[in-house]
Amino acid sequence: MQLHLVSYRLQNEEQVNAIIHDVESWLSHSFETETDRDLFLLAVIETVNNTVDHALPKASTDEVNALFVSGKTWALFGLRDWGPGFVPSIKDPGTVSGPRGRGLGYIRNFADVLLFNSQGNEIAFVKGVAAMQVAATNVTAKQSVFPPHVMLFHDVVFLQAKINISQGFTELFEAAATLGKGRKVFIDIKNVRLLNSMAWGSIFAESEHEDVESIVLFNAGEAIVRSAKLMGLDARHGEVYEKIQLIPDCGRAMEVLAAALGIEGVS
Numbered sequence: 001m002q003l004h005l006v007s008y009r010l011q012n013e014e015q016v017n018a019i020i021h022d023v024e025s026w027l028s029h030s031f032e033t034e035t036d037r038d039l040f041l042l043a044v045i046e047t048v049n050n051t052v053d054h055a056l057p058k059a060s061t062d063e064v065n066a067l068f069v070s071g072k073t074w075a076l077f078g079l080r081d082w083g084p085g086f087v088p089s090i091k092d093p094g095t096v097s098g099p100r101g102r103g104l105g106y107i108r109n110f111a112d113v114l115l116f117n118s119q120g121n122e123i124a125f126v127k128g129v130a131a132m133q134v135a136a137t138n139v140t141a142k143q144s145v146f147p148p149h150v151m152l153f154h155d156v157v158f159l160q161a162k163i164n165i166s167q168g169f170t171e172l173f174e175a176a177a178t179l180g181k182g183r184k185v186f187i188d189i190k191n192v193r194l195l196n197s198m199a200w201g202s203i204f205a206e207s208e209h210e211d212v213e214s215i216v217l218f219n220a221g222e223a224i225v226r227s228a229k230l231m232g233l234d235a236r237h238g239e240v241y242e243k244i245q246l247i248p249d250c251g252r253a254m255e256v257l258a259a260a261l262g263i264e265g266v267s
Contacts (some may be wrong), residue, residue, distance in 0.1 A: 072126025085120030139168030218253030
């Protein structure tokens, strides 16, 4: 397993090619077939091209931060620019006419997990880790397992009723319980505007279980960060509170995920 965290300048074609070349080199240790490596690389190329064409002309700098994490049969790539961001619109490439508009559709089709931060200037995707629909009634979500004890919930949408959001968290935690002792749970809450006290109660209750090692809530908005302070998340001490991490973006969360898998070697 490997992890690379690298900053690039994308001023010209040579520098753009450098990031593609590096990822292609790192991929030699991932996936079982050349086809899977090629499809992942194509998703990387689409990501870099989108950034150069749409983000950098409006960005404060031409520097980007790239993240690459991999295991034997899977890989993760993330890219962060300093542009204003955008609202992702993912279209089926087979239905698009004209020269543009297919990039995110390509990435969506070649990746099992696709994440954006709330601002829309950070993307991360994973290929090789299956995404399964969570069996739940109060939340819609997909779950991906990184063996042996890490579960990532993504494409998460809670019903916003007072009781439903709390029960939705309970349903996610029940799904994660299948990983047993030492489990580490990551939940993308980009689509969640607010966490009420009942939702926090469900989160704290789960962190009290001795089988739970950590709970990471990422892509947290400002209102959620403020409510977390009211709950004392950043001030209280003790194992229950220290198990919970609140992260405002997805790139940092993927670094924490790599650490949870025991992957080191940042470059």
